[in-house]
Amino acid sequence: MKIFIHRTRICLDKRLYCATIKLSDKRLRNRTSPPKSMKHNPETILSLQRIAKRIRIESVRMIANAGSGHPGGSLSEADILAALYFHVMRIDPKNPAWEDRDRFILSKGHACAGLYATLALRGFFPIEQLATFRCCGSILQGHPDMKKTPGVEMTAGPLGNGLGAGVGMALGARITGKTFRVFVLIGDGDAQEGCTWEAAMLAGHQKLNHLICIYDYNRSQVDGRTDEIVSLHPVEEKWLAMNWDVRKIYGHDFTQILDAFVWSCQPRQKPAVIIAYTIKGKGVSFMEDNAAWHGKAPNKEQLEWALKELAEEEN
Numbered sequence: 001m002k003i004f005i006h007r008t009r010i011c012l013d014k015r016l017y018c019a020t021i022k023l024s025d026k027r028l029r030n031r032t033s034p035p036k037s038m039k040h041n042p043e044t045i046l047s048l049q050r051i052a053k054r055i056r057i058e059s060v061r062m063i064a065n066a067g068s069g070h071p072g073g074s075l076s077e078a079d080i081l082a083a084l085y086f087h088v089m090r091i092d093p094k095n096p097a098w099e100d101r102d103r104f105i106l107s108k109g110h111a112c113a114g115l116y117a118t119l120a121l122r123g124f125f126p127i128e129q130l131a132t133f134r135c136c137g138s139i140l141q142g143h144p145d146m147k148k149t150p151g152v153e154m155t156a157g158p159l160g161n162g163l164g165a166g167v168g169m170a171l172g173a174r175i176t177g178k179t180f181r182v183f184v185l186i187g188d189g190d191a192q193e194g195c196t197w198e199a200a201m202l203a204g205h206q207k208l209n210h211l212i213c214i215y216d217y218n219r220s221q222v223d224g225r226t227d228e229i230v231s232l233h234p235v236e237e238k239w240l241a242m243n244w245d246v247r248k249i250y251g252h253d254f255t256q257i258l259d260a261f262v263w264s265c266q267p268r269q270k271p272a273v274i275i276a277y278t279i280k281g282k283g284v285s286f287m288e289d290n291a292a293w294h295g296k297a298p299n300k301e302q303l304e305w306a307l308k309e310l311a312e313e314e315n
């Protein structure tokens, strides 16, 4: 296991940052009741596209403001997070410790800007807090901390640990007779860690049918292409061999994302994995599929360019 050091800094310019937050945030924050049904229609999709756009905008803004962070993975996961938090998961932002809530674990913890933006938009904490991302003493550290941030279920940063934590939660639910679902988002670099496969093997063996893994398959990690570093092929066959149900989707198409979640939440005898083919840096042309933007903050001009593209983006 490698050792890594978080960079912390003091944020000076909160006022400028907060001035850019829109009024429509209030409407989003007030959506506190868990969704009643997982059915979807064109309006659902339009609404989720708008939310995903906001997640992307807030993510790049936070990273630029902090001067550090991980835009590539935050942008690739944005559509999945929007679907989970605004349509699929049974949660109550006003009561983050509700016993029967669905759980979500971001195993690729470095991509927490996307998660923080989602949690803020969903009402777990005030959107203004995003301005403190990566600041000393902030609830929004450079990697998620379950003891600091409302809505964060699992501390993460060292890759490969999320699925194991999810297996523990799903087993705990079974033992205590709970019916909540456990969603774990893993990255493909994350999946290069051996403990991911140990957890997958145990989940398959235990037939953890309330465990759903989403595999953010952007085919890139910090050092470049996953295929050139440690190939993950054949991905589908690996999960099938470990006794998982498997579905492949394009992870930026809400119809496919929502259909896959409906499928994954149906009664089943095994855990389910959704292999989501995604684009690292999705939505910002100069970041898309470019490993250089794995862990780098945009400067002022690059931020303006990125925000312009994201504002114009049509899914």
Ligand SMILES: Cc1ncc(C[n+]2csc(CCOP(=O)(O)OP(=O)(O)O)c2C)c(N)n1
Pocket: 001, 002, 004, 070, 072, 073, 074, 076, 108, 110, 111, 157, 158, 159, 160, 186, 187, 188, 189, 190, 191, 193, 216, 218, 220, 221, 222, 223, 280, 294
């Ligand atoms: C155990 C461990 N080794 C190394 C790292 C350093 N590291 C941070 S992010 C990353 C690559 C992650 O790639 P991936 O999971 O595919 O995430 P994404 O492409 O979605 O950003 C690495 C190697 C780490 N966090 N943990």
Ligand SMILES: [Mg+2]
Pocket: 187, 188, 189, 216, 217, 218, 219, 220, 221
């Ligand atoms: Mg990746």
